[in-house]
Amino acid sequence: MTPLSSQTRFAAEVLPELSALLGDRIVTSHAVREQHSHGEGMPDSVLPDAVAFALTTEEVSAIAAICNRTSTPLIPFGAGSSLEGHVVPLRGGVALDLSGMTRIVEINADSMDCRVEAGVTKEQLNEELRASGLFFPVDPGAHATLGGMAATRASGTNAVRYGTMRDVTLGLTVVTPDGRIIRTGGRARKSSAGLDLTRLYVGSEGTLGIITEVALRLSGIPESIASAICQFPDLESAVATVIAALQIGIDVARIELADDMQMRACIRYSKLEGLEELPTLFFEFHGTPAVVAEQVEMMQALAGENGGEGFKFANRPEERSRLWAARHNAYFANIAMMPGHKLIGTDACVPISELAACIEATQRDIAESGLVAPLVGHVGDGNFHLGILFDPDTPAQRRAAEALASRVSLRAIAHGGTCTGEHGIGVGKIGYMETEHGPALDVMRAIKAALDPNGIMNPGKMLPEAKREH
Template sequence: MTLAMDTQAHAELHEHFGERYSHAPGVLAQHGQDEGGAETHLPEAVVFARSEADVKVVLDVAQRFSVPVTPFAAGSSLEGQLVPVRGGISLDLSQMDRVLDVQPQGFLATVQPGVTYPALNKVLRPHGLFFPVDPGAPATLGGMAATNASGTGAVRYGTMRDNVLELRALLPSGESVRLGSKARKSSAGYDLKHLLIGSEGTLGVITELTVKLHPLPAHLAVLRCHFGSIELAAQCAASVMQAGLQPERLELMDERQLRAVNLHEGANYPEAPTLWIELAAPSLTGLDESLSLCAELCREGGAEGLLTARSETERAQLWEARHHAYYAARALHPGHRLLTTDLCVPLHQLAPVIAFTHRLCAEHELDASFVGHVGDGNFHVLFHALPDDVATWQIIHHVYDLMVTEALVVGGTCSGEHGIGLHKPRHLAREHGDLLSLMRGVKALFDPQGLMNPGKIFEAED
């Protein structure tokens, strides 16, 4: 239920922020949904913060007047994390977008939460360095930390939890805390940094991050190939990982998704389950050896149409279909709502779980497409239907429940990278039901008034 803001709260915020405090209809609408677009709830006001001091002012007002606060930045999340379901303030951190420090010799950079990972990488490139977490959309590092995002680079470099050394945050009380350190490892006390990473803005507001950097690979190449079935493609992905090739990226798309890309882009990619495998090496000789072994594994796994790209332009062309997948699917079905699922399973279970899910969709006559960061066992099914097609959505959610059940049975998780947000609390309860009371206790300890991004992660209690 939306809580109406006190007029004094409005007055204090307007006095402090001036034009950076807005309740214009267009601004409210922009902050009322995320990229997933499944639900819309308008905030009562939007505050554009430019400093930690600004964030502190907002949290102080929120505490005194019991106003919900929902952090917001690029708006690229998919599970409703940014939707202010109880109104209140949408706290926009996108203007906190400065790269504060780069230490090339220490392989680290310190940034404000509104810095996007493409913007950071543009700054780092002259130093021969890059930040590897790439969720696809131009997401901000603060939002990526809040959801523990990963994406295409996770197979080689890990998720945000693996790449944030230190963060600064404001707790709901307004207390500023610095968690972690700039050292590469630590065994000093409870790991509170990792508690905030993935907490989706429910425990506090991240105001600064120090992240790990990595050298740009000396030599890169991409191999693309297609298969007779999605199960064969997934089996081949597991074989590549088992061979110890350590790909930079290993991605999968099925025939339906490639058909969407072809129609959207006017392209003519083979409409078959396809793998993209990016390899790196310090020498051309080493790269050639890795490519040769990888190609041999793919052929043994049933691959056809092997293509290799070495130059930056060629690699970009080979990756184009994968990069455009989500937007192609949306464009192909105008007026439809898209549901992008997110499961992750142990690598040796990837092929059977994908095959199981593929059969489910066929049996229920669902027009669903598959994409995945399959090198680490993470895949997505993109469902779609008209928003008011109740019968189809019931089938979709039934199939999704069966998918999650299968993932949990084999030791997987209901979310590899998208988070829980509004859409997955019941799946979280199935995965960690015995721990929910402990999680709620952590939430209550950090946020006793329940004002930080309320309505997320947990199912509503009666």
């Protein structure tokens, strides 16, 4: 008897069970499958066999049990904003869309914490928190879901003051690959009870289980917020300002760097007036009015000592929003700068002491490559990004873009850093895991094998296969 193809087997054995469970929320139309075939930042896509739209943790549990029993790949999908191919269904299977799980389960204003379902976005949560005087501070820039942000250990512009998803996640509800529902962590701000499963799942990129709820630490809305911008004659002067500010303890909530090419893109796309195509630092300060005023004054003086000019600051919310919208729209500004081109987005993170040398070497590399690759970064914690543009109809350009991205990753590791500060590994950076982690990679593989013995969870992501002995 001829064995069934994977698609035929899926249609015959898996789809009927999922249809009985979800009805019209299991979708096989080409348009919906195409929407779930890729994220942002990677040029390639693969169609899933079907897309399942779950609305409860119990439904996710039932879907996982079916997929595990039938050895069907299961790929969690939030907003699709990930940048390293995390949501690409490399081996087909079911794309599990959690964007309909948008319930804010509880907000505990006195304890400054909350629990939300995985499909809630940071914008939705902050809108709900507005009247309480609290806010959720992790801001990666994308319109991301909080479940996806936990799964990729997201960071963003506020990380220098408020930390990353690793720091603000108190606990999780997770569906294991075989369909069990577990809760990790709790509302206490610290615990010594057992293994820290919360930190195991935060950053696991959907390879160990499905995050369906997230318990989060919240912060108080600052009494006063001021944003500022300053331009520099060269990148070295801008980076020197950042390092000096951190060393003397200026309490900056955000420090963002954009090089001259990134400023060119942002000025054109966001129609920024009064700015030149020069390396630029964006700042934000939080605190009491007196503290914020002191921080702004100190930063202005420090920037001036390093050649910074045109220091401007804004207190009004609409002015601050406009300034940061230009920064958050950097991805779209880069795409608009060269119509018809694709973009490979990559990030790296190094110790602050290595930041200047690493960025300088990267800038030389970009110039030698002949490619356009704007640089922007959350330089307060040593993290920077490239948006590498290439013509998809010119294979040599794509190869050059991929080679440049590879050198950025390897360079960061050589400088004592990591190939990714916040994008995650996905499929795009899987080739650098051995270099960065060495023998520890075998421990990660062992954890994966123990928790997902059938290998259904987001296969082909994060962990490269072990090399076979000949």
